[in-house]
Every structure is written in C-alpha cells, then in structure tokens.
Amino acid sequence: MDEVFDGLGALFGDFREGTVQELRRDDMLDSMLKIANAAEVAARLVNEIVEEHEDKMQLDDEGHLIIVGQLAIYRVDVNSFMGKFVNPFSYNSFDVVEVHPKSGLVKEPKSACVQVLHQENMPAYDLFAGYLLGLLNDEVSWLHESLSPLRRTLFQIYGLARSPLSHSLEQHYANTVSGEFDFKNETFTFEGTNGWSWRIHFGLPLHKGYRIEYQKPRQSWWNLLFEDHEKEGTGHYALCNFFEMVEHLSEAPAALKGASDWQTDPILLRKVAADYPSLAKSLVDKLTCSNYSPDDIYTDYEEPINGEQADVIKDLDVQVLRTAGVPLAHA
Template sequence: MDGMSEEFDGLAALFGDIREGTVQEVRRDDMLDSMLNIAKSAKVAARLVTEIVEEHEDRMQLDEEGHLIIVGRLAIYRVDVKSFMGKFVNPFSYNSFDVVEVHPKTGLVKEPKSACVQVRHQENMPAYDLFAGYLLGLLNDEVSWLHESLSPLRRTLFQIYGLARSPLSPSMERHFANTVGGEFDFVNDTFTFEGTNGWSWRLHYGLPLNKGYRIEYQKPRQTWWNLLFDDHEKETTGHYSVCGFFEVVEHLGEAPGGLKGASDWQTDPILLRKIAADYPALAKSLVGKITSSDYSPDEIYTDFEEPIDGEKADIIKDLDIQVLQTAGVPLAHA
C-alpha cells in the first residue's frame, strides 16, 4: 500500500492535482471560485475606501443626504456615493462616474458647477479601488487637475475662478514655470511665457470688454512687444487650438517653429498667417500652398467642417499677400 501511495503522489506531482467530477462540474467550480475571488477583492477595496474617508475625516465627511463632501486644495467637491454604489450593484449600468458638484473653496453654494471626472483604471481593478482613486484624486486636486484626462475639471475650475489670483494660482504658476517658463503678473493681469526660436508670448486676460485674450509676441533682441490679436476670440476663426487658456499656451509654446508644415486643420489659419507675416522661415514654408492653382481662402474649413465666413476669408486673402512679401515672392508671380 505504501508503494502505491508513493506512486500516486508521484503522478500528482507530475500532472497536478487530480480533481473529481465531470468536466462541467469542474468548470462550474472554477466559475464560482472566480466570482468569490472578485467579491473578496471588492470587500477589501470597500474597506480601503472607508479607511481613506476615516483617515481624512477633517477633509472628508458625509452629509445627511449621504453625499461625501471632499475639501480639496482648490475646491470643495460633493460626491453622490449612493449613485456610485447603485452602479456597483448593477454593473451593466456603469460606464463612468456621475458628474461631481464643484464648489468654490470658500464654501458650499446653492448653484454649484459640475464636472465629469474620469479616473484611469486598470484591467481587473475592483470597482471600489477605482472609487478610492477617484476620491484621492479629488482630495489631491492641486496635482490631479493638471492631468490630461481631467480637462473637464480644469474647465470647471476656470469657470469658478478665472485667471485672477485664487486657490488655483500656486499650482498653475509651478506648472507653467516648469513647462513653458511662464510667469503670471497678477498686478497687470498678464501671463508671459516662452515660445520657440527665441520668441516670447504675452497674454492679457484682465480686459472686461474682451471675449478672449490680447496676444502679443516678442522676437529675439526686441525690447518691445508686437500685437498679434487685440481680442483673439473675435479675430481668429475659433479653432480648437486657441479655444481656452491651456490650449492657447500649449499651442503658442510650440510657435513659431512648430507651425512649419501645419495645415489649416491643425492650427488657426489667421493665427498661422499673422505669425508667418513676421517670420520668414514660416512664410517660405507656406508659399507652395497659397500660390497653388487650386487654393482659395473661401474653401478653408473650420474644425467643425464648415467653411469660414466671408469676412475671415477676406482677412486671410490680405494676410496671404503679406506672407508672400515676407517670403520674398514677387507679387506679380504669385
């Protein structure tokens, strides 16, 4: 018998555990084990959420309606916990988190703004782990609000505070100082930052009669500023690359050098030509396009796939002449 036992153990070691039951019974057991393991992971993750809220009780509290109030560094957030748990109970209704209420740092208001905050998830991450990341992201909003995926939160915070000195200011100052050498002047309501090829840019944002920013630029060895737009929202075609503060800074931070080879789909066509009219290298790169026999400013489309209006097309026609002059092309041959 001992010999038979040793032989059997050797087979088990060679082929693995021998499981009893039919093929379907074994597969059902595997399915049950998988579901129980998921439930076990969810229980652990749920405790983690509770521990996070408990650990940060001074900044995370539940109100009488069951909403979780999170006091971030930039704003106050009101999260509908019951709604999230409803999605957890019925995962087929779960696509993303509901919008979160966003209140100014001064306190809760009757008509708060809202934002759809997305959290990066990993495969097989328990739902409550995802929720924990969501809560920590709001708690540490001075870092998370700058993440690329959180543009809805950035827009909402901008709606609340604007560019005046606010709880956003320290985080923005650090971010833009590191990325574009940017500097805010809160006394004169300007933001100055670096472009490429020795150019600098300055945005004026404290203009009550403007819809957008006054944009100026400074070329190498210049001590004065040149006007690009007095009100960029009124004077451009409304291209997405200049539709907001972050977008304008990111786009101009790569200009003028980054505009070479850019199409009228990739940048605002008026901005492109205004810069080219004072930057020969860019002007020369546009000559082939604007002297082509099949080119017409009237056939330039916005990023909404609609033709630009006639007034803007006429502006582009005038700018095309300036671009050709800057490029050194005789107009008689253009």
C-alpha cells in the same frame, strides 16, 4: 456523468473528486467568491480613507460625500456609484461630480466628468478609492492629461485671476514652458521656439478672449498678434481655451511651418508669417497656387470660414507674400 480524478491536485495535496461539471462549477464559484472578497477588502479601504480624512471628507444627509480639496469642494453621489456596483452592466463611467468654489457650497455648482485610470481586474471600490483620493489631492491631479474636464470646470469657476489654482498653475508652467504669471498686470509670459516669447493678457472685462503678443529675438518691445483672439481668430480648437493655447504657442513659430489651415488658426498662421520671413517663404507655393482661395478655407468644425474672416486672410496673404519677397504682380 463520470467522475474524474484530479491527478495534479492529489499530487500536491489538494485532492478534488467530482464530475467534470461539478469541478468546473466549483472553479466558477471560487472565482466569484475571490472577486467578492477583493471587493470587500476594497470597500473597507474606501471606508478607512473617508474615516482617516474625516476633516476633509464628510457625508451629508442625502448620501453625498463632501470632499474638501485644495482647489475646490466636491460633492460625490455615493449612492449612484454603489448602484452601478450592484448592477455592473449599467456602469461605464462615474457620474459627474459637483464642483463648488473653495469658499463654500453654492446653490448652482458647476459639474465635471472626472475619470480615473483603472487597471485590469481592479475591484470597483479600489477604483472609487482612487477617485476620492484624486479629488482630495486635486492640486496635483487636476493637471493630469486625462482630467481636462476638471480643468475646464475649475477654470470656469476661477479664471486666471489669483485663486486656489494659482500656485500649482505657476509651478506647472514654470517647469514646462518657463512661464511666469504677473497677477498685478494680469499677464502670462512664456517661451516659444526659435527664441520667441509669448504674452497673454487676461482680466480684460470688455474682451471675449485674450490679448496675445509676441516678442522676437533681440526685441525689447512686444508685437500685437490679437487684441481679442476670440473676436479676431477663426475659433480654431488650438486657441479654444487657455491650456490648448499655451501648448500651441509654446511650439510656435517652429510648429507653424508645414501646418495646414486645419492644424492651426489660419489667421494666426498668416499674422506670424507676415513678420517671420522663413515662415512666409514656406507658404509661397500654397498662396500662389492657381486653385487657392481663402474662401475655400474650412474651420476645424468642417464649416467654411465666414466672409469677413476670408477678407482678413486675403489681406494677410498679400503681407505674407511681401514678407517672402514675392513681387506683388504674382500675388
């Protein structure tokens, strides 16, 4: 193949001579070496991070890196990560990390799949460095939107009782929903919309879920919504765990107007509407439609609600229509 002359290279003092394929191979090699060099720099960064935080990061005899965070202790399989780096085609995410309580390592730890947001062209070890620092600074990172698996795992370990989670959880909810924990009485109170407040009772040993109460404007008392939300609700995802529940209720009752039975728990919707005339009136057309039947309501898992739940909804529908001022003859 004919040799080519690199005119631009010669003009700027970087003369290259060779065939088209030779020059292209040189470019490919140069790109690969740059990536390898960047990986070496990033690998040294990981080593420096571990060295700098030796009191919080130590390697055990099985090649796992023990990271002592503010909320828990993490055991990371470093060899597994490096195996993925050697063969990038097998790499699509980090392996699950062992999560141990802050009090020490346990024989049967919980696990979490912790993901790190990456940027294009970021060396793998840079990503790993961010992963390690995220676990080390877990008091900040665990509330990040993308780390819901870690939140669930930490909740499995500690629950809502006072624990290493409490401080950051109190700050987070004080800033987002004007929330306040009362650990003595085991309650969490926070703001909803339209002047409503919500109160969640935890630490109830005979309950599967939480007791949920609400307070309307100018009320000094609390109204019971659910004595045990897991037993009395339909299992809707909006109430499936503490974080989703607080987010959902903090937008209520306003967000319940126009919400379908897919978007909220249908029992919660009707319980609130039965005590909130404007919401009740917004449901009248639906509840008085000729083809409406509680037996046809499906859960968010695309399964029909059970007969007992349908009967509860039928009774609540009557209360909602009464609150809306609809004559019972039309109910």
